[in-house]
Amino acid sequence: MSDYLQYAGKTAVVTGAASGIxxxxxxxxxxxxxxxxxxxxxxxxxxxxxxATRANLGVREEIDQAFASLPEHIDAFFGVAGVSGLQHDYNTTLLINFGSYKYISKTYLEARMSEGGAIAYVSSLGGINWERYQEELEGLIQAEGWDAIVKAIEGIGNEDQPGPVAYALSKRLLNLFVAHSAIELAGRGIRVNTLLPTNTETGLTADFAVMRGGRDQLEANSGLNNRLAVPEEMADPLVFLNSHAARYISGQPLLVDFGARNLQLLGRKEDMLDRPLIGEPKAAGS
Ligand SMILES: NC(=O)c1ccc[n+]([C@@H]2O[C@H](COP(=O)([O-])OP(=O)(O)OC[C@H]3O[C@@H](n4cnc5c(N)ncnc54)[C@H](O)[C@@H]3O)[C@@H](O)[C@H]2O)c1
Known part of the structure; x- marks a missing residue:
């Protein structure tokens, strides 16, 4: 049988590989x-x-040390690590879920990837509607370099808000960054995509249950098949996005939710996240 995915011999880097997706x-x-x-x-x-390198993506020096020990050429990057915000403050949640990936992409991936390279991030359904609120996000997207990214995050002025309030915003920023990145890297033949998972049974499920009002709420608001996904059901489409089989797919925010988003698009369910997120308390969501 043909090897449609063509990963054999390719160099892949995965963040967040200790758990879940x-x-x-x-x-x-x-x-x-x-x-x-x-x-x-x-x-x-x-x-x-x-x-396997131990590094905190919220700390620039640790990212730099990790990449110092990684190969000089990378074929596929999977940015999966992320936090709910429940165990972190507002600014750190934005830095880990969005800022670190912008820094990694600009500082390392663009230099170490060539034609055929592929980048896939794990965002979230919590990051939907990013295209409707670009204006509020654009300033953060433009920040170049670690210090500027940190300053832009601090500039939001929401550091007194709880970490979960930053979650949906962090994922919207990641989705918008992917849209920009896919355009910028297309000329070099490098693809950039993002996966938007629905509720998935992982190390973050307990946090999301607290943030969303209980596990039954997670179950009621997952896929139309009425159960949480398992990590492999997110990992497989993610692996596909960076594979040879997806070689003409770039800039794609792939919703993996067993069709549930259509209820909102068809007006059969309220679109909970159709509002700006900066400066709005209680904007948490998974
Ligand atoms: N589980 C869900 O319901 C769900 C839904 C939507 C999106 N997501 C996203 O999926 C991604 C993967 O999370 P998961 O659900 O598999 O959870 P998980 O907690 O099982 O896995 C996350 C991994 O990332 C690592 N990590 C977190 N912060 C880090 C940091 N600062 N530096 C280095 N490593 C760090 C953790 O140690 C862990 O191994 C996250 O980006 C999350 O936002 C999850």
Whole structure:
């Protein structure tokens, strides 16, 4: 049978591989014959990895150290690590979920990738409607370099808000960044996409249950098949996005929610996130 995915011998880097969607992604890539390097601040215990580096994506020096030990050429990058905000403050949530990836892309991926390279981030359904609110996001997207990104985040002036309030905003920023990035890198033959998962059974599920009013709320607002996804159901489409099979797909925010978003698009359910998020308390969502 043809190898449609063509990962054998490719160098892949996965963040967040100690748990959940990142772990399932790294596992699948190992099975497919890629050389898999992972970054997580927790220990990633997976057989077959080429390397596992402990680093906090919220700290520039730790990102720099991690990339110093990674290969000079990267074929596929999977930005999966992210936080709910429940265990972090507002600014740190934005920095980990969005700022770190902008920094990594500009500082390392653009230099280490060539024609055929592919980048896929895990955003969230919480980041929908990003295209309707570009104006409020654009200033943060334009910030170049770690210090400018940190300053732009501080400039929102919401540091006294709880971390979960930043979650949806962080994912909207990531989605908008992907749209820009896909345009900028297209000329070099590098693709950039993002996956927007619905509620998935992972290390973050307990946090999201608190943020969304209980586990039953997560179940009621997941896929139309009425259950949470399992990590592999997100990892597989993510692996597809960076694969040879998806070689003409770029700039795509791929909703993986078993069709549930259509209820909102068809007006059969309220669109909870159709509003600006900056300066609005109580804007949390997963
Ligand atoms: N689980 C869901 O319902 C859901 C829904 C939508 C989006 N997502 C997104 O999926 C992604 C993966 O999360 P998950 O659900 O698999 O949760 P998870 O907690 O199981 O996995 C996240 C991993 O990221 C790592 N990580 C977090 N912050 C880090 C940091 N600062 N530096 C280094 N590593 C860090 C954690 O140690 C963990 O291994 C996240 O970006 C999350 O926002 C999850």
């Amino acid at each position: 990142g772990k399932a992604t790294a596992q699948r890539l190992v099975e497919l014959g890629a050389e898999v390097h992972v970054i997580d601040y927790a220990p990633a215990e997976l057989p077959g990895l080429a390397s």
